[in-house]
Amino acid sequence: MAIRWGSYPVKGLHDELIQARGKPRPAASQLCRFLHGLTDKEIEEHKAAADLAIKLMGITFTVYSEQDGGAIDRAWPFDIIPRVIDSREWKQVERGLVQRVKALNLFIADLYDQQQVVKDGVFPAELLQDSVNFRPQCVGVKPPQGIWAHICGSDLVRDKDGTIYVLEDNLRVPSGVSYMIENRQVMKRVFPDMFENENILPVDDYSSKLYDMLASLSPRKVAKPVVAVLTPGIYNSAYYEHSYLAQQMGAELVEGSDLLVDDDDCVTMRTIDGPKRVDVIYRRIDDLYLDPEAFLPESTLGVPGLMRAWKAGKVALANAPGAGVADDKVVYAYVPDLIRYYLKEEPLIPNVPTWRCIYKDERDYVLEHIHELVVKPANESGGYGMLIGPQATAEECEKFKKLIRSNARNYVAQPMLTLSTAPTLVGNRVEPRHLDLRPFILSGKETYVTTGGLTRVALRKGSTVVNSSQGGGSKDTWIVDTEGGN
Amino acid sequence: MLSRVANTLYWIGRYIERAENTARLISVTGHLQLDLPKGIRQGWKSIVKILGNEESFRALGIENDERQIMKFLISDLNHPGSILSALDLARENARTVRDVLPREAWEELNTLYQTVKAEAQKGYWQKNRHTYLQQVVRGAQTITGILSGSMLHDETYQFVRLGRNLERADMTTRIIDVRSADLVPPDEHTLTPFENIQWMSVLKSLTGYQMYRRSVLEPVRRRDVLEFLFKERRFPRAILHCLGEIEGCALTLKKNTRVVASIRELAQTVEAVDPGALSQAELHALIDDIQLGLAGIDEAVRETYFA
Numbered sequence: 001m002a003i004r005w006g007s008y009p010v011k012g013l014h015d016e017l018i019q020a021r022g023k024p025r026p027a028a029s030q031l032c033r034f035l036h037g038l039t040d041k042e043i044e045e046h047k048a049a050a051d052l053a054i055k056l057m058g059i060t061f062t063v064y065s066e067q068d069g070g071a072i073d074r075a076w077p078f079d080i081i082p083r084v085i086d087s088r089e090w091k092q093v094e095r096g097l098v099q100r101v102k103a104l105n106l107f108i109a110d111l112y113d114q115q116q117v118v119k120d121g122v123f124p125a126e127l128l129q130d131s132v133n134f135r136p137q138c139v140g141v142k143p144p145q146g147i148w149a150h151i152c153g154s155d156l157v158r159d160k161d162g163t164i165y166v167l168e169d170n171l172r173v174p175s176g177v178s179y180m181i182e183n184r185q186v187m188k189r190v191f192p193d194m195f196e197n198e199n200i201l202p203v204d205d206y207s208s209k210l211y212d213m214l215a216s217l218s219p220r221k222v223a224k225p226v227v228a229v230l231t232p233g234i235y236n237s238a239y240y241e242h243s244y245l246a247q248q249m250g251a252e253l254v255e256g257s258d259l260l261v262d263d264d265d266c267v268t269m270r271t272i273d274g275p276k277r278v279d280v281i282y283r284r285i286d287d288l289y290l291d292p293e294a295f296l297p298e299s300t301l302g303v304p305g306l307m308r309a310w311k312a313g314k315v316a317l318a319n320a321p322g323a324g325v326a327d328d329k330v331v332y333a334y335v336p337d338l339i340r341y342y343l344k345e346e347p348l349i350p351n352v353p354t355w356r357c358i359y360k361d362e363r364d365y366v367l368e369h370i371h372e373l374v375v376k377p378a379n380e381s382g383g384y385g386m387l388i389g390p391q392a393t394a395e396e397c398e399k400f401k402k403l404i405r406s407n408a409r410n411y412v413a414q415p416m417l418t419l420s421t422a423p424t425l426v427g428n429r430v431e432p433r434h435l436d437l438r439p440f441i442l443s444g445k446e447t448y449v450t451t452g453g454l455t456r457v458a459l460r461k462g463s464t465v466v467n468s469s470q471g472g473g474s475k476d477t478w479i480v481d482t483e484g485g486n
Numbered sequence: 487m488l489s490r491v492a493n494t495l496y497w498i499g500r501y502i503e504r505a506e507n508t509a510r511l512i513s514v515t516g517h518l519q520l521d522l523p524k525g526i527r528q529g530w531k532s533i534v535k536i537l538g539n540e541e542s543f544r545a546l547g548i549e550n551d552e553r554q555i556m557k558f559l560i561s562d563l564n565h566p567g568s569i570l571s572a573l574d575l576a577r578e579n580a581r582t583v584r585d586v587l588p589r590e591a592w593e594e595l596n597t598l599y600q601t602v603k604a605e606a607q608k609g610y611w612q613k614n615r616h617t618y619l620q621q622v623v624r625g626a627q628t629i630t631g632i633l634s635g636s637m638l639h640d641e642t643y644q645f646v647r648l649g650r651n652l653e654r655a656d657m658t659t660r661i662i663d664v665r666s667a668d669l670v671p672p673d674e675h676t677l678t679p680f681e682n683i684q685w686m687s688v689l690k691s692l693t694g695y696q697m698y699r700r701s702v703l704e705p706v707r708r709r710d711v712l713e714f715l716f717k718e719r720r721f722p723r724a725i726l727h728c729l730g731e732i733e734g735c736a737l738t739l740k741k742n743t744r745v746v747a748s749i750r751e752l753a754q755t756v757e758a759v760d761p762g763a764l765s766q767a768e769l770h771a772l773i774d775d776i777q778l779g780l781a782g783i784d785e786a787v788r789e790t791y792f793a
Contacts (some may be wrong), residue, residue: 055596055600056597057593058581058592058593144769159505174633229585234582243581243585244585246585247585251585252488253583253585255490257490258489258490269488270489270640271487271488272487272488272489272492272792280676311683338539438700
């Protein structure tokens, strides 16, 4: 009897599995009973089995290390205790995400077209002018079905009162979905009995949904359009995922040097039988590296002429170049307004209250309360360049004040949420660790939301940084149907 | 299929085969050492010669230290001919084409690499060496089996198969070349018990002993062994068999004229000779020609499909 829920601390927190001292939430009760029944030895065995599965399946992520002179592969850090969400609650979240992504797509399409949202005074023109992710090269382009952000990864967090907030939207090249699928594979190997006895909704239809969505974008109406995943290559931190998704979809995994844009604006890849036309590219390269003719001329990752081909409608790109304009942390603050503006609906999932440093009054508030706030630069991902006020030294706070004053547009601040926790294995005991959730939303002819998503957990005690590059791990996410049947 | 991917698959085939053959070679040489009287033991250097790594070996200044030699042959990542290097390269190549390889094959290759690396110590000493090397052979065979049994036998597979058979033919020529030069006593017609043992070891390096007995029904003799290893089309490690496989691969590909021509030319050379009748020097010259022919096939494949 190694795991005793009676001594598991939940005071002042929202825990995903335990609602009050010794009392599991209904959707997690079977799981908690099962875990409680495990001996120390069994826990160790399960943990070892999971580690082995991860090693043998070769699930890795790449970190860049100056010290080790380049990129190294690390085994994916994984906690064997899943995070559980009741399917009834999940359905609400799903609806909220669909609503949000719909509004974001309308917003992007508008920005590259008439900019009605600016004319109507809902989104300030100066923000658009300053946006580092707005691509003038994309103005006037009409991608198929009017969709720009085909794949969106939105980060959700839950505060101590149980409210779920959207923390940010990732519209450029969001990653992590392969780990969501792999986590489930590992869990099925390690705890097959749990899956027999519970109604855990499956997650592995993502790849086929992704393929269908991508294929539907094909400019040539052929039975089997050629879909390719464009990767920056093996040293990219998400290379594992690029390769995984290509494999699962039966798509070609290509690097920039494999592709060629001809004079007729068609994209071809170099094959053993000569050039072969490509219809759809799921690109996992940032805008600026996509095409040295249109963006950074020194980029060797991209394909010269790709933008030309895309504008000519000869190839579909997902996500569309320029979609990132809607995922900076400043635009984020406007999303609730955008939902009201485009859909005439109230947002179903709230934003975290956000102060925009571009406005003097909001900036003054941030500068004054910096030690209580989380300050984020608009265009960094992976948790880099952030200040967590309550945990920062006075010096760090001063440094950030200077940064904010010199580049106000680039910063937003939010209150320090107390992220929800879930029991996480530490040795063979459990301790609460903070976590978030990244569901993925596919937009094509239809909209699809992953069942749950990737739960990322901060493995260090008290930490809220969940990025795998900075000591985060992950858990399997179970959407459990407690009503029986689907 | 992408040219880059085809190239990668070809090398995966070659490296896995290389790891397997190297393991077989070390294993059989170890057994042979025990059977020969002290006076005529060859030591381990003949293997270094077979693998064509004499230069880097000499650079290390290793003499007759068995442990050092084993380390060099088994796990030295600075030495491109070591088993671990071959598996490392196979794995790094496989990593970039995981989308076309069956998942089980990747898992097996990954596992094999991890095990071979973690347990390398076992291979350094006589006691556990055989078991350790057996693992390598079995692992490589498993990967080959998974690929053959679960991959679509389309072009993707043909490139792996092509690489495997080219490497295999190359290894067979190397083993014959060095082993026969080293081991054959001056008087070829004296059937000393040791000559018999030595030719048995050549066959065993190629897992051919049992099959030789079934096919040839003669005692183990230089003439018959050479005939068997060059020309027995039914034996998977014989040169003509490998060439047949390579041709089979090439015939499934488009634009294959040049490649097929280079294969047929070499096959005709091999068919035309009677290797058993050749003197040691003539045999060596023939093997040189065959290796040039294999290099020619490699070049034709590269220029036709990977450019």
